[in-house]
Amino acid sequence: MQMDVISIRKKLKKKLDEQRYEHTLGVAFTAMSLAMKYDVDLHKAELAGLLHDCAKCMPDEVKLHKCEKYNIEISDTERKNPSLLHSKLGAYLAEHKYGVEDPEIFNAILYHTTGRADMTMLEKIIFVADYIEPRRNKASNLSEVRKLAFENIDQTVCKIMKDTLSYLEKKNAVIDNETMHAYEFYASETRKTN
Numbered sequence: 001m002q003m004d005v006i007s008i009r010k011k012l013k014k015k016l017d018e019q020r021y022e023h024t025l026g027v028a029f030t031a032m033s034l035a036m037k038y039d040v041d042l043h044k045a046e047l048a049g050l051l052h053d054c055a056k057c058m059p060d061e062v063k064l065h066k067c068e069k070y071n072i073e074i075s076d077t078e079r080k081n082p083s084l085l086h087s088k089l090g091a092y093l094a095e096h097k098y099g100v101e102d103p104e105i106f107n108a109i110l111y112h113t114t115g116r117a118d119m120t121m122l123e124k125i126i127f128v129a130d131y132i133e134p135r136r137n138k139a140s141n142l143s144e145v146r147k148l149a150f151e152n153i154d155q156t157v158c159k160i161m162k163d164t165l166s167y168l169e170k171k172n173a174v175i176d177n178e179t180m181h182a183y184e185f186y187a188s189e190t191r192k193t194n
């Protein structure tokens, strides 16, 4: 059975550290604001925002163990960097531990880190809200991206992907194929409309 928002928040407060919980609330409220702008169901945006990082704060070995227990496939990259598993595991927990029944919400959780080509509006909203919520302060161009988010969501997705890719390149980190493919998709989408 689906839990109400207040019970979900109480449970998350126990599962997440203080900073992650604050980030979670920021993503949920930002997602609802974007949902107002782009005609998406506010409740779906709130649930997806609240639950997107629900699996983030467990130790890596617990993430791996739980994925094995629930038969969630683990790629070689994820085995080397188990933090990546928090999206997949989060989508699973949203369904089985928080009683969410809506596949649109699972997908918004599943793709919140990498993004993917041709996302639904809810997926774009969570992807963007995760980057711009008010407690975020790392990226240098945040005020520009925050404004753009309420003007053109596809351009915002494209910009975030571009910045994330160049950040990962600089760090020499592994770049997920899905992210690369998604970026190429949005780069060509935004070229079409400009």
Ligand SMILES: [Fe+2]
Pocket (backbone or CB within 6 Å): 052, 053, 056, 086, 112, 113
């Ligand atoms: Fe995340």
Ligand SMILES: [Fe+2]
Pocket (backbone or CB within 6 Å): 023, 027, 052, 053, 130
């Ligand atoms: Fe997040």
